[in-house]
Amino acid sequence: MIWDAVWLSLRLSAVTTVILLAVSLPLAWWLANTRNRLKPLIEALTALPLVLPPTVLGFYLLLLMSPDAPLGGFWLRLTGDTLTFNFAGLVVASCLYSLPFAVQPLQTAFAGLPSGMMQAAATLGAAPFDAFRSVALPLARRGVLTAGVLSFAHTLGEFGVVLMVGGNIPGSTRVISVEIYSAVETLEYRTAHILSAGLLVSSFAVLVLVYGVGRSRWRV
Amino acid sequence: MVRLFLIIWLLAQPVTALADTVRLAVAANALPAAEALARAFTDETGDAVSIAHGATGKLYVQITRGAPFDIFLSADSARPERLMREGLGRASKPYALGRLVLVAPEGVDPQSAPVDLLRGQRIALADPALAPYGVAAVETLAAWGLGLDAVQPLLAENVGQVAVWLSTGNADYGLLAASLLPDLRARRDVSVLAVADDLHAPIAQDAVWLASAAEVPAAARFWDWLGSDTATAILVDHGYDVPAR
Known part of the structure; x- marks a missing residue:
């Protein structure tokens, strides 16, 4: 029972982190380099999950992902399964919920790159994507690592949104935080202790990693 | 400085501290009924009612940890029995049969x-x-x-x-x-x-007057009023059977 929840949370965090990095790399690069007037709007949109309570996200997702709604209905026709009460729905929710934790470290890292680097690479004949991959990305690796680790850890601790759209289904949507909540309500404090201590220790380790990276040989 | 502390002190006061208030902890299923009960009770007595609601299990845990409630309207009879055994309840009684x-x-x-x-x-x-x-x-x-x-x-x-x-x-x-x-x-x-009520064990819902509220006059009044004809009518109106008295 406990390990189902742990394994599920780890899977959810891993899938979310991969998707978020794929989406956030171009988005953060654009944000770091653009002079577009819309930039503040996009930045604000990305940062919204930092300030909104999970219940707001959960409420809208419950409506959007319902089989009655266009998004939920489309997914149902496509896969034969609903988005709510399913792993796929949790991935959608987690990607929105953890977006700022991926975008912001990347944007900071990209913005901090020496400005001549990309031009130099271009002068030497590198195509833009090639220059991004072989110059910008390695230089910003600290940001990439921070973005990945924070997205993973933040998703691991996700609770409110999952409670609203998840449905508490073992092996599918009953993640660690929901398992802890249920354990406390049913007075299974042993289970609650094991899982809570596990999250506490792993979260602490993750943060030590993130802060440690800032002043170690990883430093660019 | 004094003024700052005064402001903080004022902000820290519960809003309802001035009125005579009974604080209910209500199982999720009973929330609509409890809101109707509260309106009728306030009309009759002038006492204010504040309602916290949630899963019975969660409310039980909160009560055992000293949550500030006077009366608990549970969705079962097991948690109320437990509260009585643990000395946290002053009295308990059935108030509704869930359908x-x-x-x-x-x-x-x-x-x-x-x-x-x-x-x-x-x-x-x-x-x-x-x-x-x-x-x-x-x-x-x-x-x-x-x-x-x-x-x-x-x-x-x-x-x-x-x-x-x-x-x-x-x-x-x-x-x-x-x-x-x-x-x-x-x-x-x-x-x-x-659902026919012989398909499942009765959903006997008990209320507990919490021991911490033994000296709260409004809680005593609500406790007695909960067995009144008015309260019974409201519960029936909300889809409950009411236990025989």
Whole structure:
């Protein structure tokens, strides 16, 4: 029972982190380099999950992902399964919920790159994507690592949104935080202790990693 | 500096401190009824009522940790018994018998053999580990010859969440507390089958007058009033059977 929840949370965090990095790399690069007037709007949109309570996200997702709604209905026709009460729905929710934790470290890292680097690479004949991959990305690796680790850890601790759209289904949507909540309500404090201590220790380790990276040989 | 402390002190005061208030902790299924009870009680006595609501299990845990409630309207009789045993309750008594309904999409006639209707369907019900209505729902399905593995159960944190999933179209079928049906019907057209009460063990809902509120006059007044004809009528109106007195 406990390990189902742990394994599920780890899977959810891993899938979310991969998707978020794929989406956030171009988005953060654009944000770091653009002079577009819309930039503040996009930045604000990305940062919204930092300030909104999970219940707001959960409420809208419950409506959007319902089989009655266009998004939920489309997914149902496509896969034969609903988005709510399913792993796929949790991935959608987690990607929105953890977006700022991926975008912001990347944007900071990209913005901090020496400005001549990309031009130099271009002068030497590198195509833009090639220059991004072989110059910008390695230089910003600290940001990439921070973005990945924070997205993973933040998703691991996700609770409110999952409670609203998840449905508490073992092996599918009953993640660690929901398992802890249920354990406390049913007075299974042993289970609650094991899982809570596990999250506490792993979260602490993750943060030590993130802060440690800032002043170690990883430093660019 | 003094003024700053004064402001902080004032902000820290509970808003209701001046009025005579009874603080209710209410199981999710009983929230609509409790709100109606509160209005009637306030009209009659002038006492204010504040209501905190949630899953019975959660409220129980909060009470054992000193949550500031006077009277607990539970969804079961097990938690109230436990509170009495632990010396946290001053008195307990049954206040309602919960009724269960099967909710189906509009146009579907659940009267015709729910077994065939429900087999393989996603059905929202309260988590039996957390909520008495969940236990009754599982028993009802079993009485119909359906194990939880014969359907796709969606386990809600409490029976209120079942209503949310049904009203937003995230679940087509659900086993809901009859007391929550009016709120659901206000938002969505559904068809309903009243579950016969011999299909599951009675959902005996007990109230507890918490020991910490022994000296709260408003709590004493509410406790007595809970057995009145007015209160009984309100409970019946909200889909409950009322235990014989």
